Amino acid sequence: MVSVLAFAPVYLWPILFLTLPILAWAITPPTPEAASRDSIKRAFKDGWWFGFGYFFAGLFWVGEAFLVEADVFGWLLPFAVTLLPAGLALFFGAAAAVTRALWRPGLAGILVMAIVFTAAEWLRGHILTGFPWNIIGYALTATDVQMQTAGLIGIYGLTLWAFVIFTSPLVLAIEAPKATSSLAAFAPGLALAVVPLALSALYGATVLSNAPSPDANAPHVRIVQPSVPQREKWLPEKQGEIFRLHLDLTARNAAGELDGMDGIALVVWPEAAMPFRPLEHPEALTAIADLLPDDGPVLLSGGLRVERGGTEAAPSMRAFNSLLAFDGAGKAIAIYDKIHLVPFGEYLPFQPVLEAIGLQQLTRMRGGFASGPSPRPLLRLPGMPLVTGLICYEAIFPGAVVQAAERPGLIVNITNDGWFGNTTGPRQHLHQSRVRAVEEGVPLIRAANNGISAMIDAHGRLQATLGLNARGVIDQPIPPAVDAPIYARWGDLLLALNIVFFALLIWRFRDTSVG
Incomplete structure (x- = not known):
C-alpha cells in the first residue's frame, strides 16, 4: 500500500526501492528451482495482494463520488472501493504468475519482471476501455527534469525502466554469491539504478535549458x-x-x-x-x-x-x-x-441486466451518454x-x-x-x-x-x-x-525496441546469477 506514496501529491518515489524488491522476492524463488504449478499459483496470489493494496490505497478517493448523493448511491461505496482494486489487481496477479514461470536468476529475472509487468500495465490501460491510473512509470516523473524522458519513451517506457531501476539494487545484492563483499554485491544493481536516473536527469536538464521563451504576442x-x-x-x-x-x-x-x-x-x-x-x-x-x-x-x-x-x-x-x-x-x-466515456459514471455496462437489479450510472442520465465520433x-x-x-x-x-x-x-x-x-x-x-x-x-x-x-x-x-x-x-x-517529441512521432516504438533489447539480454544472461 505504501507504494502509492511514490506518486502525486507525495512524490516519495524512492520508496519503490524497497517495495518493488519485496514484490520480486514474494513471487520468485530463493533458489533457481523450476517453476511448479503450486509456486505459480502462490505468485499469482502474492501479486494480487500487492496489487490490491496498491490500488486500494491509490484509488480510495473513488468512493467520494458515491457520497455526493449518499441517500441513493452511498450503499455502493464499499463495493466500489474494494471491487475496483480487486479487479485491477488481477493484472498484477497475472504478471506475477508469468514472471514466476519465466524467472531466471540475476539480471535476466529482473528484465523478465520488467517486461511482464509493463505488458500488464499496458493491458490495464486498454482492456475493457482501460484505466491507466497511476501507471508505475509515473514514479519517474516526480520532478520537471525527470518528466522530460516521457517525451522520449512515454509512460509505458518509463514503466519498463522503473522496474529495472527500483528492483536491481536489492535483488542483485541478495542474489550475489555469499563470498562477495558488500560493495561488490551492491555495485551491479546500483549501476543499473544510478546510470539510467543520471541519464534521465541529464536529458531533462538539457531539454529544459533549451525550452523556448514565452511569446509576448501569444494569445x-x-x-x-x-x-x-x-x-x-x-x-x-x-x-x-x-x-x-x-x-x-x-x-x-x-x-x-x-x-x-x-x-x-x-x-x-x-x-x-x-x-x-x-x-x-x-x-x-x-x-x-x-x-x-x-x-x-x-x-x-x-x-x-x-x-x-x-x-x-x-x-x-x-x-x-x-x-x-x-x-x-x-x-x-x-x-x-x-x-472515452467513464464506465458506471457516464454509461452503464451491460445496462439491461444491471438496471434490472437497481443499478444506475452516477450521472443519472437515462440511457447514459453516447460516445462521440x-x-x-x-x-x-x-x-x-x-x-x-x-x-x-x-x-x-x-x-x-x-x-x-x-x-x-x-x-x-x-x-x-x-x-x-x-x-x-x-x-x-x-x-x-x-x-x-x-x-x-x-x-x-x-x-x-x-x-x-x-x-x-x-x-x-x-x-x-x-x-x-x-x-x-x-x-x-x-x-x-515545441517540435514533436519522439514519443509524439513514434508512439511506443521505442518501448518495443527496449523490450527487444531486454529480451536479448535475458537470453545472454539466462544462466548467470547476477549478470
Whole structure:
C-alpha cells in the first residue's frame, strides 16, 4: 500500500526501492528451482495482494463520488472501493504468475519482471476501455527534469525502466554469491539504478535549458474555476445562479476587476459548466453573446447536448458530454463530443441486466451518454492554434491525445473533479495531464470545476494554478508548442525496441546469477 506514496501529491518515489524488491522476492524463488504449478499459483496470489493494496490505497478517493448523493448511491461505496482494486489487481496477479514461470536468476529475472509487468500495465490501460491510473512509470516523473524522458519513451517506457531501476539494487545484492563483499554485491544493481536516473536527469536538464521563451504576442487565455459544490451542481433551483456565476467570473480578471476581457482571446469553462443543455436555451446563448465582445474571445465550455432522431411513433435521443465553442454572437462554432466515456459514471455496462437489479450510472442520465465520433477532431477557432479537446479522464490515456492527421498547438482539458473532494484523486489527475503535455510537446489548459485548474507548458511545467475549492480565474498567455517529441512521432516504438533489447539480454544472461 505504501507504494502509492511514490506518486502525486507525495512524490516519495524512492520508496519503490524497497517495495518493488519485496514484490520480486514474494513471487520468485530463493533458489533457481523450476517453476511448479503450486509456486505459480502462490505468485499469482502474492501479486494480487500487492496489487490490491496498491490500488486500494491509490484509488480510495473513488468512493467520494458515491457520497455526493449518499441517500441513493452511498450503499455502493464499499463495493466500489474494494471491487475496483480487486479487479485491477488481477493484472498484477497475472504478471506475477508469468514472471514466476519465466524467472531466471540475476539480471535476466529482473528484465523478465520488467517486461511482464509493463505488458500488464499496458493491458490495464486498454482492456475493457482501460484505466491507466497511476501507471508505475509515473514514479519517474516526480520532478520537471525527470518528466522530460516521457517525451522520449512515454509512460509505458518509463514503466519498463522503473522496474529495472527500483528492483536491481536489492535483488542483485541478495542474489550475489555469499563470498562477495558488500560493495561488490551492491555495485551491479546500483549501476543499473544510478546510470539510467543520471541519464534521465541529464536529458531533462538539457531539454529544459533549451525550452523556448514565452511569446509576448501569444494569445491570452482566461481559465474560469467556479468551485460549485457537487451536491448543488444539478439542483434545478441552482441552474440560473450557477450560470450567472460563470458569467460574472468571466467578466473579471484575476484581481476580480471588471476589464471587458481586454486582450483575452480564449475563455475556458470546466466540464458541464452549464447545468442544462445550453444549445436548447436561447436566453443562455443571448447572455453569452452579451458577455463576449464582438471581436473578442471565443468561449470553450463543457455542456450537455442531445441529438434527436427516430420517428414520431418511435423517437430516439442520444446525449453527449461535449466541449462547445461559442463566438461573440452566442453561436456554437465548433463541437467536440467526448469519446472515452467513464464506465458506471457516464454509461452503464451491460445496462439491461444491471438496471434490472437497481443499478444506475452516477450521472443519472437515462440511457447514459453516447460516445462521440472517432478519431478526435481538431477545433479550429479564430485567432487560435489548432485545439484538441479532452474531457475529464481522457487526459490519462497516453498515446490517445492527438488522433488527427494535423498536430494541434494546444490541448484543452475540461474536467469536474468535484466528485472526488479534497483527496489525492484531483492531484493525481493534474499530474497525469502534465505528462500528456510532455509526451505531445503541446501546452495544455486545464479547467476544473473545483480545481485544480492550470496552465501547463509543453514541458509539463505549471505556469499558473488555482487550488482545490478556490474560486477565480487564471489569465495567462498560451505557452509555445515545441517540435514533436519522439514519443509524439513514434508512439511506443521505442518501448518495443527496449523490450527487444531486454529480451536479448535475458537470453545472454539466462544462466548467470547476477549478470
